[in-house]
Amino acid sequence: MDIVGFLKSQFICHLLICYIFIVSGLIINFIQLFTLILWPINKQLFRRINCRLAYCISSQMVMLLEWWSGTDCTLYTDPESYHKYGKENAIVILNHNFEIDFLCGWNFCERFGVLGSSKVLAKKELSYMPVIGWMWYFLEIVFCKRKWEEDRKTVMQKLLNLRDYPENFWFLIHCEGTRFTEQKHQISMQVAEAKGLPKLKYHLLPRTKGFAVTVQCLRNVVSAVYDSTLNFRNNENPTLLGVLNGKKYHADLYVRRIPLEDVPEDEQECSTWLHKLYQEKVGF
Numbered sequence: 192m193d194i195v196g197f198l199k200s201q202f203i204c205h206l207l208i209c210y211i212f213i214v215s216g217l218i219i220n221f222i223q224l225f226t227l228i229l230w231p232i233n234k235q236l237f238r239r240i241n242c243r244l245a246y247c248i249s250s251q252m253v254m255l256l257e258w259w260s261g262t263d264c265t266l267y268t269d270p271e272s273y274h275k276y277g278k279e280n281a282i283v284i285l286n287h288n289f290e291i292d293f294l295c296g297w298n299f300c301e302r303f304g305v306l307g308s309s310k311v312l313a314k315k316e317l318s319y320m321p322v323i324g325w326m327w328y329f330l331e332i333v334f335c336k337r338k339w340e341e342d343r344k345t346v347m348q349k350l351l352n353l354r355d356y357p358e359n360f361w362f363l364i365h366c367e368g369t370r371f372t373e374q375k376h377q378i379s380m381q382v383a384e385a386k387g388l389p390k391l392k393y394h395l396l397p398r399t400k401g402f403a404v405t406v407q408c409l410r411n412v413v414s415a416v417y418d419s420t421l422n423f424r425n426n427e428n429p430t431l432l433g434v435l436n437g438k439k440y441h442a443d444l445y446v447r448r449i450p451l452e453d454v455p456e457d458e459q460e461c462s463t464w465l466h467k468l469y470q471e472k473v474g475f
Contacts, residue, residue: 199259199437208255208435216248216322223329235357241329242358246307248326253301256294260434264298264442272448277303279414280360282405282451285421286394286472287365291429292421295442296363299419308358312346312365312401331356337368339400346401350408362405362413366397366465389470397469399462406454406461416449420472 198204223244229237256262268276285296300306308330315334317324327334333349335342353360369375371394379395388396406416423429424441433440455461 196437205435208259212248212251213322215251216326219244219247220322220325220329223326226329235355238331238357242307244307245326245330248322249297249306249309250301252294253297253306256291256298256434260437261439262429262434262442263439264295264444266299266302266444266446268446268448272446275415275448276417277305277359280356280409280412281362281415281417281448282402282409282413283361283363283417283419284402284468285363285365285419286371287367287369288371288393289421289423289429290370290431291434291440294434295421295444296419299444299446300361300363305359305361308356308360310353310360310362312362312405335401343400343404347404347408350405353409354412356412361417362409364402364405366399366402366469367395368398369395371395388466391469392473394469394472397465399465400458402465403458403461406451407456407458410451410456413451415451416454418447418449418468418472420445 223241226237226240226244229240257264283296283299285292289295297306297309300309310330310332311327312333312335313327315336318328318332318334331349331352333346335346353362375395380390383390383396406413422443422445424443427440429438429440429442455464
């Protein structure tokens with residue numbers, strides 16, 4: 192191990208990184224709090240400022256992946272779609288198999304200049320978490336309680352609020368709802384069998400209601416769905432601790448652009464479309 196690799200594995204370095212992230216993050220959260228005075232005066236200015244402030248936090252996480260650990264993230268897509276990335280609003284469907292897949296999703300956003308304005312559908316509990324959770328609050332992130340009967344109205348309202356967002360944004364969504372494990376996969380496939388749906392080898396059964404409502408609320412604002420499938424070479428099982436220790440991983444991200452016009456408007460048809468999409472993911 193060289194001297195740089197040795198230093199990256201030392202606890203004192205990890206402590207320093209965490210200290211810088213937490214302190215700088217809390218300072219930015221404090222500044223975000225003060226920007227609330229702009230909301231009734233100039234909502235779009237409030238949004239633009241908070242995109243830049245959010246970038247100051249999330250870019251530190253991307254730096255940790257790209258520079259500190261040196262992880263390679265290779266993007267596979269077609270040239271025609273490539274030139275549209277970052278120039279349009281999009282819904283990004285990500286698989287949820289790895290501990291650091293959210294970092295690779297942010298890496299994708301960073302490459303095309305939408306990291307600061309990227310959105311997610313997140314658990315309500317995360318909104319109370321300092322730094323990232325509070326950052327998301329000021330970014331108008333859509334939070335849910337995972338109880339659809341209670342969530343539907345709130346989620347729809349939050350999504351409709353994004354229709355006049357002044358910056359290009361990507362709405363990242365893990366349709367599987369939770370990270371893949373063998374136990375969860377077995378249960379999910381039992382549900383698939385009971386519903387008469389084809390079994391998925393590498394994914395959990397997608398939860399379609401959130402996706403259908405997202406498409407419904409953002410239609411004519413979002414131009415496309417980016418079907419994204421992330422995998423790591425050599426059966427690597429990447430972890431946040433591994434990244435913090437400077438371990439290098441090799442990620443492959445396969446992205447195909449699907450015009451939103453190709454996604455059905457009817458909720459049931461949209462649900463069927465999403466199930467078919469996940470069946471096609473097996474090929475990746």
